[in-house]
Amino acid sequence: MRPLGIYIHVPFCLRKCAYCDFYSGPSGEAEREAYVSALVTHIKDERQKWLGHTVDTVFFGGGTPSLLTPNQFHRILSAVAENGALSSEAEISLEANPATVTLEGLKELRRAGANRISIGLQSACDEELKLLGRIHTVADFDLTLAHCREAGFDNVNVDLMYGIPAQTEESFAHTLDFVTERAPEHISAYSLILEPGTPLARRAETLQIPDEDETADRYDLLCRTLSARGYEHYEISNFAKAGYRCRHNVKYWQREEYLGFGPSAHSFFDGCRFYYPPDRKSYCSPATRQILFEETDTGLTDAEEALMLAMRLSDGVDTARFFAEYGVDFEAKYGERILPYIKGGLIRKTERGYAFTDRGMFVSNYILAEIL
Template identity: 40%
Template structure:
């Protein structure tokens, strides 16, 4: 297929969350203007009207800090330089504090048709502990305003296994989100990333242990599926037909082009990454990239990514390794980590919880 996804990394934040290690800098209006101009230059550099773009994803950072006009200019440039599918999924990540009824209507008018709202929790004490700027009430209002503005594809982020978190608080947040007019939930287990404020003994000592984390995760999967949000990937749940088309590109080794500081690409047979430096990105005529893989999507990577999906790995796609995988499979099935119908293998929620170890055992 000649389709392409485009990822735009918007590296601005109002304030960096204490757990986050994604590349971001403080927002300023002048930096946003210069950044947008650099994005437009790079879109023109990669211009290829023979490629049909069927997903566009504004990630960050906080992409909703850009004005609707700036976001719209980027979408318009993609439309001019590529064959932008009329049914393309165009996603914008947003912080609840940056959304209001007027801006949401503007975003709809420029072509954004999917929102990914960073809620994380519906409990104010947890939000404060995470360093989030919004309250649970503001998060709920943002979702309701988005639905009122005409958004019919809304995703919310949920974070679990927080310091001191118990099952009751996880269930409360999950239930509150599931009751909102949304179609997708991305649910992540909190990790303490190196170099972040959460990378300290005070936080690590308060995190749920392995057994409690498993109870939280498996309980969340069960709750969300009862509410109609079916698990289709390790950390992603959707109502039928609302799986993230852009993120599925990553897990299916399909082409995507990343633009912006810290953006990654799998494009025209190579993986490459842009330097984590907004000043360099703005100064350079074309973003400078480092090739990270000259031949991506070999057996190991292809299998690893496919096994992150609930649909799993089709054994005929890895014919040369089929016998070895089948030989390793029985103990995983016996222990409840994997299942098979003879043609495909997939991980159970219990297997997803241990996905790194299970996939390493099967594939490497």
């Protein structure tokens, strides 16, 4: 049975954060219920697609999936499981924002099958949270984390952000101390991007935006601090205690198959990349739902795409596997091109091939563009 990941997009948030350009927005209970009903019907209609697969990861992302009721979560998961293809060992993750879930709700989610939770903290400084337009405080996070633990979640991710306007080295160090003291199993940390059209981008001129050097310093601090505290830096933006890599996200980087459901959800299945446009209304009706195929004209071959994705991981590229899957001799093709980066300490030789160093990861996009 081929393994398969399922992604469920939940396009609802209590309020938009000032930097966010994901497809999500405010909603009422009736809208959420109508969406869940349409989603469940769609999943059931599509089940024949993954006959012969075992679903070994399900990821509820958004948006704010924790706005779903446990019953809605259960109905969606049951639709996925109905054809018997959901592995009993499946990783079932759910994104949650502080102050959007109660202890009782978390217990029910756990009973319904969720076994991993990802909490969006972003910063342990209330001033920074305010600037980002987050709806919660640091104290709200603490309460939500305590409730997650009490509800039985023993696989918790915390999302952080660096490069926040006015964030200092001290304030980021404080955030890292705060989070590591609470010992989540997994930490993701992304650099803030001022996406055009967002409220934060519109105010860019009035903000103290860290420059590239400062952002690189924060990244360096992030990598050093987390590895000193027992987290493996396994992907550019992801850190985990042993045995707690996010299995669903690893599929993306290992070019494994996944099917996404919901407006703006992307899929990679049977060698094709496709997605549903970010429009909830059209998604909810089979008559108007569209599937769009992603441009294949990126100029990248499958081998190059696989290389770009694999190099995001600290395991890097396995040259024997790369040859077996794509017929490309990595050393013959790229050996000369990567040499300056090996000498510069940005790429390292591993047991099975090549990978970026921590420093290299920060500039990986640039290096890969040069190499490819």
